[in-house]
Amino acid sequence: MGVSINLSKDDKVLTIKISGRFDFSMHNDFRNAYKDNNLSNGVYVIDLKDTEYMDSSALGMLLLLKEYSSTNSSKIKIVHASAEIREILDIASFDKLFLID
Amino acid sequence: MDKKIILIVDDDIANRLVLRALIKAAGFDYIEAENGREAVDIALSSPVDIILLDVMMPVMDGYEAAELIKRDSSTFIPIIFLTAITDEKLLAKCIESGGDDFLTKPYNHILLRAKITSMLRISELYKKIDNQNNELNAHNLRVQQEISLAKNLFENVLSHEMHQGGTGLRYSMSSMSIFNGDMILAARNVTDGLNILISDFTGHGLSAAIGSLPVADIFYAMTRKGFSFADTLSEINNKLKLLLPTEMFMAAAFISVDRDNNVVTVVNAGLPNIYMYRNCGIIKEFKSTNIPLGIISTRNDSFDSEMESLEYGDRLFAATDGVMEAENEQGELFGSHRIVNNILAVKNAEDIFDTVLGDCLEYSQGVEQSDDITLLELCHKKDVEYGIAEQDALPSINPAQWSMQFSLDINSLRTFDIIPYIMQGVNGLQSIPNGRSTIQTILTEIFSNALDHGVLGLDSRIKNTPDGYMNFYQEKTHRLETYCEGNIQIILSHELREMGGGVLTIHIVDSGAGFDFSKIDYSIENNRSYSGRGLTLIRHLCKESHFIGKGNAFIAVYEWE
Numbered sequence: 001m002g003v004s005i006n007l008s009k010d011d012k013v014l015t016i017k018i019s020g021r022f023d024f025s026m027h028n029d030f031r032n033a034y035k036d037n038n039l040s041n042g043v044y045v046i047d048l049k050d051t052e053y054m055d056s057s058a059l060g061m062l063l064l065l066k067e068y069s070s071t072n073s074s075k076i077k078i079v080h081a082s083a084e085i086r087e088i089l090d091i092a093s094f095d096k097l098f099l100i101d
Numbered sequence: 102m103d104k105k106i107i108l109i110v111d112d113d114i115a116n117r118l119v120l121r122a123l124i125k126a127a128g129f130d131y132i133e134a135e136n137g138r139e140a141v142d143i144a145l146s147s148p149v150d151i152i153l154l155d156v157m158m159p160v161m162d163g164y165e166a167a168e169l170i171k172r173d174s175s176t177f178i179p180i181i182f183l184t185a186i187t188d189e190k191l192l193a194k195c196i197e198s199g200g201d202d203f204l205t206k207p208y209n210h211i212l213l214r215a216k217i218t219s220m221l222r223i224s225e226l227y228k229k230i231d232n233q234n235n236e237l238n239a240h241n242l243r244v245q246q247e248i249s250l251a252k253n254l255f256e257n258v259l260s261h262e263m264h265q266g267g268t269g270l271r272y273s274m275s276s277m278s279i280f281n282g283d284m285i286l287a288a289r290n291v292t293d294g295l296n297i298l299i300s301d302f303t304g305h306g307l308s309a310a311i312g313s314l315p316v317a318d319i320f321y322a323m324t325r326k327g328f329s330f331a332d333t334l335s336e337i338n339n340k341l342k343l344l345l346p347t348e349m350f351m352a353a354a355f356i357s358v359d360r361d362n363n364v365v366t367v368v369n370a371g372l373p374n375i376y377m378y379r380n381c382g383i384i385k386e387f388k389s390t391n392i393p394l395g396i397i398s399t400r401n402d403s404f405d406s407e408m409e410s411l412e413y414g415d416r417l418f419a420a421t422d423g424v425m426e427a428e429n430e431q432g433e434l435f436g437s438h439r440i441v442n443n444i445l446a447v448k449n450a451e452d453i454f455d456t457v458l459g460d461c462l463e464y465s466q467g468v469e470q471s472d473d474i475t476l477l478e479l480c481h482k483k484d485v486e487y488g489i490a491e492q493d494a495l496p497s498i499n500p501a502q503w504s505m506q507f508s509l510d511i512n513s514l515r516t517f518d519i520i521p522y523i524m525q526g527v528n529g530l531q532s533i534p535n536g537r538s539t540i541q542t543i544l545t546e547i548f549s550n551a552l553d554h555g556v557l558g559l560d561s562r563i564k565n566t567p568d569g570y571m572n573f574y575q576e577k578t579h580r581l582e583t584y585c586e587g588n589i590q591i592i593l594s595h596e597l598r599e600m601g602g603g604v605l606t607i608h609i610v611d612s613g614a615g616f617d618f619s620k621i622d623y624s625i626e627n628n629r630s631y632s633g634r635g636l637t638l639i640r641h642l643c644k645e646s647h648f649i650g651k652g653n654a655f656i657a658v659y660e661w662e
Contacts, residue, residue: 056303056422060348063396067347091422092352092371093392 003029005037012042019050022058030061034068042074049080054088066097077101104130105221106148110140110166111155111183116206120153120183127214137161144170149178151220156184156195164198171199177227179220183208267486268295272477273458282309282351283421283475286317288324289487291541294358296324296333299372299477300394301352301421312351312395315340326521327541330357334368334394334404341395350395354387354419356479358411362570363481365417368406370394373425373437377409378416378444378453385409408571411481416450418457421475427465435464454478503530504594511587514552520544523591531595531603536661539642540605543657546635547609548591553577555611555653556587588612602662604644608654615652 003026006015016033018026034044044065048054062076069076079101081089089100107129109120117133124131132149134140138161144152152170156163167180182195182203195203201223202216272285282302290296298320302309316337323333334355341351352371359366367375371393377385390405420440427435443457458476465474505526509519524541527533533540553559557580563573592608621636639646645658 055426056301056350056352057348060303060350063350064348091373091389093389096392097396 002026003033005033007037011039013045014039014042015045015047017047017050020052022048022051022054022061024055024057026058027061031064034065038072039069039074040072042072044069044074044076046076046078047080048078048082048085051082051085054085056092059088059092059094062094062098075099104128105150106130106132107217108132108134108140108143108149108152110134110137110152110158110163112136112158113155116155116183123210123213127217129217137163137166140166141169141173144178145173150224151217152178152180154180154182154200156182156186156191163200164194167195167199176231177224179224181213181216181220183213269480269482269485270295270297270477271454271480272475273454274475275473282313283423283473284313284316285475285477286320288321290324290357290359291327291538291545292358292360292362293485293487294360295356295479296320296330296358297356297477297479298337299354299356299419299421299475301372301423301475303349303351309349312341312345312349315344316351323521327524327545328521329518330355330366330368330406331404332518332521334370335399338394338399342398345395350393352389352393352422354389356417356419358479358481360485363411364408364570365411365415365481366406366408367417368404370404373420373422375417375419376441376444378418378450379412379414381445381450383441383444408574410567410570413481413483414450415481416453417477417479418444418453419477419479421473423473424457424461424476427461427474428468429464430468435461439464501531502596504592506593507591509589509591511556511584514556514587514589515581519591520548523593527593527605533603533605533661536659540659543639543642543659544607546639547607547655547657548589550635551589551609551611551613551653551655554616555613556589557581557584558613586612598660602660605659605661607657607659609656610650610654613653615650615654618648618652621648 002019004017004019006017007013008015014034014037016030018030046062046065062078066076077099078089078094081100086100089095089098094100107124109117109124109131110133111117111120112135121131121133132143132147134143136158137154140152140154141161143149154163154167163182163184167182170178170180179201180199182200183206184192184195184203185206186192187205192203192205201220204213204216268287268289270287274283274285282300284298284300284302286298286300287295298316300313300316302312319337319340320333323336328336345351350371354370354372354375355366355368356375357366358364365377367387368391369375369387369389370391371389373389375387376383377387387407390407418440424440425435425437429435439460440457443460444453447453447456454476458474461474461476505523507519507523509517513519520541523544524537527540528537554561557577559573559577559580561573563569563576589612590610593605594608595603595605597603639657642659643657644660646656648655
């Protein structure tokens, strides 16, 4: 349960992995995950492999990251979303805002 | 800090003297009582911090006194029993009757002082909790009052023009859902159909609802003025983008029923599928194809919309994700498949709404819902009835003589809906009792005639099939985007009549090739087909109306009293 992070050796790829429910309770952990690690021209990889559920406040958190990433010219990639989570992302048309694998 | 007051209760004067000396030496004040009755009276009427209570006394014994004090005192007063009893059962009774501690006589003075100090510490803790509780209660009360005030405000704004029943609209929202950001807005459009906005803000609680007031404001004002859904949605979106913090947005669907052409237009921006029901089946799912509102800036052409022709009896079902995500006691979600199953299983279409709602509520019974349950049904009825929330009272302006002229080139025609602006101009200049919607209808019909058949050269025979309107609309959109020439001029002039009232003349000229208008059939038969109703309608509403020149100009004269 929670947020785990992994920063690549070249400081270019920050992987944020969310386990369990991705909802408002993750707010602080998720924000700290990207604010504590400086990227520049890098990629934020949001790994949803172990995410069971995602609500609209999680979508809001992704928007916050998007805003933040534009200040350091980094990209965002969402990976390993299950079919259920993919549906939530699709309903919100987030594929128009994020790169979703 | 004030000196602590200790109540000494003993019928034996010698015992009281000993205790008095001890308490004085320890730096406390004291009050004395000779029996339980006196002790109760004092404890309940004057400030006492701790009670040293003997057990065996005349009038009322210590057990009974302790019980009464603990029952009736509004604060926590620690009671230490001082007794010669050594029987364990009786000592236990001291605690059961409400005592907090006991000390057997003859007592150790140091031990007694220590017990008093420790009891005072506990009573301080109690007082702290008590104060916090009081503060919390006062705060809760204030919040309750504020919520009921805000609820009132929201209801006043949002219930405005909410037509139900006669218009085919039915909906259910949980009572506090407004505060959790769910909203349904409905208003009558120029075709006598409804424009509906069903929406769900991110997050929960009052903060999720802040956006609903400006949204309602824009929706009602722009629908009333006759703006298209694209303009209205774009305006709402840009307002929310400005207003809401980054992480907040509004998932919404816009549904507009055009009763002139029997077509429904749906824009789904982040809501679950909207189901269209006909003849015991789901004939269409309107999926979300747009980013929810308030996330990115948009123009009025940025929204994907879908159209479908309507038959009488068709029903649309829309819900916020609270319905899909209603949980049962096993933590499983209600899900869209249960809605679909319900819609398909019900024999009588009239019962679908109640069945879906009932099933969802039953499913989630006993579980606190994280989201609100908002469900909406819109039935396309042959006849609609609206409530009295009709034309807004406009300030009375004396009739006058005026004229105004508009010229639109192809770029303006492509990007801009002129009718609402003309209507604003007319309304600002002239109060025409009961004429507003008639003039708007005339203008809309004449203008779309000039644009569709004049500038764009579309053949209205495309519309001669049930699906024709959609083909027509697609072709219209295509030509609007690709044509690089064309213009329309509109001149409105108003004159007074000697017997009161006035005459409004609308003159419109388009850049099209014109046509032979001598062969137009205005008869009732023509009115039954899929096109041509516009002209018949204009003839009916106007004193005079006809094509002029080579068929690329039209004059309509409207008289009012």
